[in-house]
Amino acid sequence: xxxxxxxxxxxxxxxxxxxxxxxxxxxxxxxxxxxxxxxxxxxxxxxxxxxxxxxxxxxxxxxxxxxxxxxxxxxxxxxxxxxxxxxxxxxxxxxxxxxxxxxxxxxxxxxxxxxxxxxxxxxxxxxxxxxxxxxxxxxxxxxxxxxxxxxxxxxxxxxxxxxxxxxxxxxxxxxxxxxxxxxxxxxxxxxxxxxxxxxxxxxxxxxxxxxxxxxxxxxxxxxxxxxxxxxxxxxxxxxxxxxxxxxxxxxxxxxxxxxxxx
Amino acid sequence: xxxxxxxxxxxxxxxxxxxxxxxxxxxxxxxxxxxxxxxxxxxxxxxxxxxxxxxxxxxxxxxxxxxxxxxxxxxxxxxxxxxxxxxxxxxxxxxxxxxxxxxxxxxxxxxxxxxxxxxxxxxxxxxxxxxxxxxxxxxxxxxxxxxxxxxxxxxxxxxxxxxxxxxxxxxxxxxxxxxxxxxxxxxxxxxxxxxxxxxxxxxxxxxxxxxxxxxxxxxxxxxxxxxxxxxxxxxxxxxxxxxxxxxxxxxxxxxxxxxxxxxxxxxxxxxxxxxxxxxxxxxxxxxxxxxxxxxxxxxxxxxxxxxxxxxxxxxxxxxxxxxxxxxxxxxxxxxxxxxxxxxxxxxxxxxxxxxxxxxxxxxxxxxxxxxxxxxxxxxxxxxxxxxxxxxxxxxxxxxxxxxxxxxxxxxxxxxxxxxxxxxxxxxxxxxxxxxxxxxxxxxxxxxxxxxxxxxxxxxxxxxxxxxxxxxxxxxxxxxxxxxxxxxxxx
Numbered sequence: 106x107x108x109x110x111x112x113x114x115x116x117x118x119x120x121x122x123x124x125x126x127x128x129x130x131x132x133x134x135x136x137x138x139x140x141x142x143x144x145x146x147x148x149x150x151x152x153x154x155x156x157x158x159x160x161x162x163x164x165x166x167x168x169x170x171x172x173x174x175x176x177x178x179x180x181x182x183x184x185x186x187x188x189x190x191x192x193x194x195x196x197x198x199x200x201x202x203x204x205x206x207x208x209x210x211x212x213x214x215x216x217x218x219x220x221x222x223x224x225x226x227x228x229x230x231x232x233x234x235x236x237x238x239x240x241x242x243x244x245x246x247x248x249x250x251x252x253x254x255x256x257x258x259x260x261x262x263x264x265x266x267x268x269x270x271x272x273x274x275x276x277x278x279x280x281x282x283x284x285x286x287x288x289x290x291x292x293x294x295x296x297x298x299x300x301x302x303x304x305x306x307x308x309x310x311x312x313x314x315x316x317x318x319x320x321x322x323x324x325x326x327x328x329x330x331x332x333x334x335x336x337x338x339x340x341x342x343x344x345x346x347x348x349x350x351x352x353x354x355x356x357x358x359x360x361x362x363x364x365x366x367x
Numbered sequence: 368x369x370x371x372x373x374x375x376x377x378x379x380x381x382x383x384x385x386x387x388x389x390x391x392x393x394x395x396x397x398x399x400x401x402x403x404x405x406x407x408x409x410x411x412x413x414x415x416x417x418x419x420x421x422x423x424x425x426x427x428x429x430x431x432x433x434x435x436x437x438x439x440x441x442x443x444x445x446x447x448x449x450x451x452x453x454x455x456x457x458x459x460x461x462x463x464x465x466x467x468x469x470x471x472x473x474x475x476x477x478x479x480x481x482x483x484x485x486x487x488x489x490x491x492x493x494x495x496x497x498x499x500x501x502x503x504x505x506x507x508x509x510x511x512x513x514x515x516x517x518x519x520x521x522x523x524x525x526x527x528x529x530x531x532x533x534x535x536x537x538x539x540x541x542x543x544x545x546x547x548x549x550x551x552x553x554x555x556x557x558x559x560x561x562x563x564x565x566x567x568x569x570x571x572x573x574x575x576x577x578x579x580x581x582x583x584x585x586x587x588x589x590x591x592x593x594x595x596x597x598x599x600x601x602x603x604x605x606x607x608x609x610x611x612x613x614x615x616x617x618x619x620x621x622x623x624x625x626x627x628x629x630x631x632x633x634x635x636x637x638x639x640x641x642x643x644x645x646x647x648x649x650x651x652x653x654x655x656x657x658x659x660x661x662x663x664x665x666x667x668x669x670x671x672x673x674x675x676x677x678x679x680x681x682x683x684x685x686x687x688x689x690x691x692x693x694x695x696x697x698x699x700x701x702x703x704x705x706x707x708x709x710x711x712x713x714x715x716x717x718x719x720x721x722x723x724x725x726x727x728x729x730x731x732x733x734x735x736x737x738x739x740x741x742x743x744x745x746x747x748x749x750x751x752x753x754x755x756x757x758x759x760x761x762x763x764x765x766x767x768x769x770x771x772x773x774x775x776x777x778x779x780x781x782x783x784x785x786x787x788x789x790x791x792x793x794x795x796x797x798x799x800x801x802x803x804x805x806x807x808x809x810x811x812x813x814x815x816x817x818x819x820x821x822x823x824x825x826x827x828x829x830x831x832x833x834x835x836x837x838x839x840x841x842x843x844x845x846x847x848x849x850x851x852x853x854x855x856x857x
Contacts, residue, residue, distance in 0.1 A: 167808055193814040205809040209827025218823065219813030226814070258827065259809075275813065 117178065118143050118283050118314035119164075124175035125339075126163050133159040135339035136175070143282070144311040148325055149318045150350060151336035152358040157318045158202060160336070161287040164316075165199040166192050179283065193219070194226035196282030200272035200289050207259040212271065213241065215259050216278055223279060244277035248304040266297035273304040284308070285316045290324035302327030322354035335361045391619030391649060394484040394589050398508070401458040403592070407431065410562055413458050417531045417565075420538055430551040430561030437555045443718040444747040444779055445687045447623070447660065455625060457563045459590035460510040477513050481505075485513075485585065502527055504568045504584045506597060511566045516580065526571040527582050530598050533569035540571060544602055548631040548668045548695070556627040556689075557664040560596045564629065567597035572607035572638075581837055583612040588648070588659070594625040601631070603638035605671065610641040610837060619649050621657045623686060628663045636671030636698065641679070643836050644692075648684035653742070655714025658686025665692035666722075669701035669730075677704040678721065679835040686715060691749065693722035696730035696758075703732040706832040711744025711776070720750035720781075725758035725791070734765040737829050740776035747779040754791040761791040769799040770828050772821075 119141045126134040133156045141147050151157050163170050164177065166189035177184040184192060207215065220240075221231040232240065241255055248270040260268050269289055276284055286305065290298055305328050309315070317328055325333070325347065333350045335343040335358070343349070343361050353361065401412050410431055414424040439450070461478060477492070485492050485505055492505055492513050502516035504527065511529030520527050526537060534541050551561040568584040588595050603609055626648060632640050642665075651658025661684075667676035678692035694703025705721035723732035738746040752763045769778035780797055802824055810820035826833070 165808075165812055168804065189808060189811040190814055190816055193812050199812050201809065201812075205803070205805045207806055207809070207824060207827055209830035210823050215810065215813060215815075215823070218815050218819065219810075222814035222816070222819075279813065 116142055118145075118180060119184075119316070120176075120178040122176045122178075124160075124163070124177060125173045126159060127171040127173055128159050128162075128169065132173070133339055134163070137336070137340055139334065139341060141283075141314045141316060143314055144309075145331045146309060146315040146317060146328065148328075148330040148333045148347075148350065149316060149336050149341075150320070150322070150333060150353060153320070155336045156339045157320075157336055158287055161199060161202075161285050161316075161318055164192075164285055165189060165197065190222070191226075193279075194223050196223075196280075198276050198279055198281035198284045200269075200276060200284065200286045202288040202291060204260045204263075204268040204272055206261045206263075208261050210259050211256055212259050213237070213255040216241070216255075216275055219275075220278055241278060245274055247277050247307050248273050249300050250274055265292035266294065266301075269293055269297065269301050270304070273301055273308075277304065277308055282312065283314050283316070285318070287318050288320060289317070290319055290321060298324065299327060322350040325350040337361060394480060396478060396480050396589070397462045398459050398590050399462050400456050400460075400590065400593070403456050404453040405431075405455070405457060405563065409457055413563060413565060416458065416460075417534070419531075419534055422538070422542060423534055426545070426551060427562050427564075430558050431563075433552045434555070434558040434562055437558060439555050443689050443749070444745065444781075445689060445716040445718050447687055447716075450625060450660070452559075454592075456590070456593040457596070458565055459508040459593040460565075461507055461589075481507060481513075484587065484589075502580050502582050504528060504582075506566055506568070506584055506586045508565075508588060508590050508593060508595065511568070520578070520580075523576050523579070524573040525576060525578055526569065528569060530567040530569045530600065531565075533571075533600075537569075537571070540602065541569075541600070544600055544631065544633055545598075546631075548633060548666045549629050549664050554664060556662040557629050560598060560627050560629045560664070563594075564596045564598040567599040567628070568601075568613075569599070570601045570609060570611060572601075572603045572609045574604040575606040576604075577607070578609040581610050581612055583614070585614050588624060588626065592622070592624070594627065596626075597628045599628070599630040600633075601640055601642070602633045603635065603640050603674075605636045605638060607635075608639040608641075610643070612643045612645075612837060614645045614647070619652075619657065621652075623651075623658055623660055625660045625662065626685075628665075630663070630665040630692075632667035632676055634667065634669050634671060634674035634676050634701075637673045638671060639675045639677075640667060641677045642667070642692070644678075644680040644682070645836075646680065646682045646684050646688070649686075650684045650715050651686040651713065653713045655686070655743075658715070659684065661685035661688045661690065663688075663690040665690060666695065667693070667703070668695045669698050669703060669727075671701070672698040672727075673700045674698050675702040675704075677702075677706070677835070679704075679706040679832065680708070680719075681829075681832070681836070682707070682709040682717060682719060685717075688715075688717040688719050690719050691721055693724070694732060695724045695726065696732065696761075697726045698730075699727040700729045701727055702730070704835075705732075705734045705736070705750075706835045707736045708739070708829045708832045709737070709746055709748075710739040711741070711746045713742040713744065715742075716745045716747075718747040718749055720748045722751040722753065723763060725752075725754045725761040725763070728757065728759045729761070730758055731762045732764075734763070734767075735831055736765075736767045737832055738767070738769045738778050739772070739825060739828070740769065740778050741772040743775045745777045745779070747781065749781045749783075751783040751785070752793060753784075754786040754788050754793075756787045758788050759790050761788065763791075763793045765793070765795045767795075767797045768828070769797075770825065771799065771801045 121139040124137040217237045334341045504514040514528040634640050648659035676694050709717045711717050736748045740746040748767045754761045807820050
């Protein structure tokens with residue numbers, strides 16, 4: 106681990122230093138380091154239980170995960186001090202592995218409330234129903250969603266693929282600076298995977314950073330990352346270019362786990 | 368990481384449960400009361416104050432004598448210390464100009480302090496400020512103090528105003544319909560009400576008239592140690608329709624106060640009555656001290672063919688709620704509906720539901736009940752669907768959902784079914800769920816504050832009921848449920 110210099114700190118979107126975290130009383134993250142700059146897409150791969158989802162939840166601020174050491178800076182600010190909604194308003198977005206159903210609350214209402222909370226936070230005027238609808242209609246095209254989804258209860262009765270597309274649609278509306286995609290490919294067939302990946306690619310921009318968490322390499326055939334990190338035993342044990350993902354696919358995680366870290 | 372994270376879901380729920388009751392102020396006004404306690408002299412005194420005709424007094428006394436033979440019911444799933452019925456003041460009225468039993472002729476005669484009270488409650492009564500499209504009858508303790516839009520309604524033959532006034536001006540209607548749905552000997556609290564009721568609203572919609580505005584009564588308990596016993600009677604003649612709303616609040620006091628009202632609805636052929644309640648009596652403090660005992664009998668009779676009665680209630684107040692707005696489906700093809708949201712916080716208890724009595728052929732009923740329990744609240748749904756022998760092709764659909772917040776509260780469901788006709792079809796669905804930490808986190812991750820997230824989830828849970836409320840009330844109800852103004856109703 107090399108300490109970040111002042112200039113790096115300024116330009117980094119996300120800087121994680123020696124992060125340690127417990128879940129359910131058990132240490133899951135054991136000194137994780139990662140720096141992502143604006144415009145970069147980083148992939149985190151790793152076997153089940155390596156701490157991938159814990160990392161996503163800690164970054165989003167979910168209760169039940171205890172940070173026991175280390176630091177996380179988001180645009181130079183201490184992310185860990187911020188409440189979950191504040192993180193969201195500051196531009197941190199988590200695409201959930203298991204999107205949650207909220208009966209009786211329309212997708213439209215949830216998302217409009219979220220967008221307006223973000224806009225208030227930024228000092229921007231709130232959007233009204235018509236403006237929101239216009240924006241939503243445009244962004245839905247990114248993931249080939251039908252307008253009827255706006256009026257359905259949040260994720261209720263959605264298929265696995267619809268839920269994941271809905272996450273990317275929400276991301277497109279909220280326009281985050283740091284997007285964390287937690288196993289967005291899980292449970293998707295190849296067509297749905299392609300749609301979701303195309304949506305994500307359309308949202309890549311020089312101002313936005315992405316952290317793509319996945320178990321399988323196949324998502325990274327569509328979303329080509331700038332860097333791939335292998336998480337094992339709560340630490341990043343190997344980092345490399347996009348090609349690393351393919352190598353992992355062919356050689357398996359066991360290869361990494363037995364190789365020396367860094 | 369809870370401390371770095373801000374609130375956990377249980378903190379949020381606690382915060383919402385701890386919200387102050389905003390209607391707990393007391394109006395300082397000179398009141399005219401009767402002595403504490405109950406006997407025939409008190410009843411005669413109340414009747415005299417109201418300048419009632421003899422038939423009314425005799426009806427009261429008949430009820431009182433019967434009440435003396437009755438036992439307070441103990442079957443409800445609620446617990447409270449024994450009520451001393453001799454320690455209650457049965458009549459309290461703000462002193463006002465004009466003769467006894469006569470309501471004020473105009474708002475000029477109403478004490479400005481009373482007008483200010485209603486303004487503070489968000490119910491302005493004065494000409495300039497009153498709510499457009501809603502006629503309001505304002506009942507303060509034992510009397511109706513003002514009714515708006517009376518003249519406009521009278522042009523269409525609609526009678527709307529104080530019950531006590533109707534007793535004098537329309538005795539033939541009162542004689543015909545009073546007790547026709549809830550008889551004087553119906554149950555302990557209804558019988559007590561029949562003996563001592565003081566005021567309430569009366570509405571009569573003549574044949575073929577669709578009431579052009581919402582009729583509304585705003586009940587306010589102000590005086591200490593009094594009981595409120597109002598009586599409401601609504602009659603919709605053939606082909607008439609009306610939408611009626613009631614709201615209620617009371618000051619914050621450490622002792623419990625009894626509210627035992629009776630509401631009777633009569634719908635003749637092709638008539639429709641929609642009755643909506645937002646009940647927000649003082650619920651007691653967070654330790655369960657004080658609050659209103661809300662023991663109410665509400666029943667509608669679909670007397671005519673194709674008539675329809677629809678009850679919608681949002682019950683957020685009262686220390687104890689005991690009420691079962693019901694429908695007697697007498698006329699062929701008549702329809703009964705019951706939509707309910709009952710919320711109990713802190714130490715509140717609610718035992719509420721409905722009875723749908725199918726007597727006529729092709730009668731249909733729908734029951735949608737949503738119970739929300741937080742804090743140490745106990746919430747019981749109790750319902751009866753009864754299909755009588757002659758009720759060929761009767762239909763019922765019942766849905767009872769419970770939402771729990773935290774782990775100290777309770778939800779209970781007692782659905783009773785009695786079927787005496789094999790051609791009927793009944794469906795019952797029930798569910799119990801908890802506001803999930805995952806739901807809250809999902810909302811917060813989208814930038815929504817924890818409080819707004821709880822509101823949103825509760826609102827979503829109640830949506831099928833809230834959308835039955837008239838628009839103005841839907842907004843009010845959402846606020847009461849701790850919800851944001853910008854609701855997702857509709």
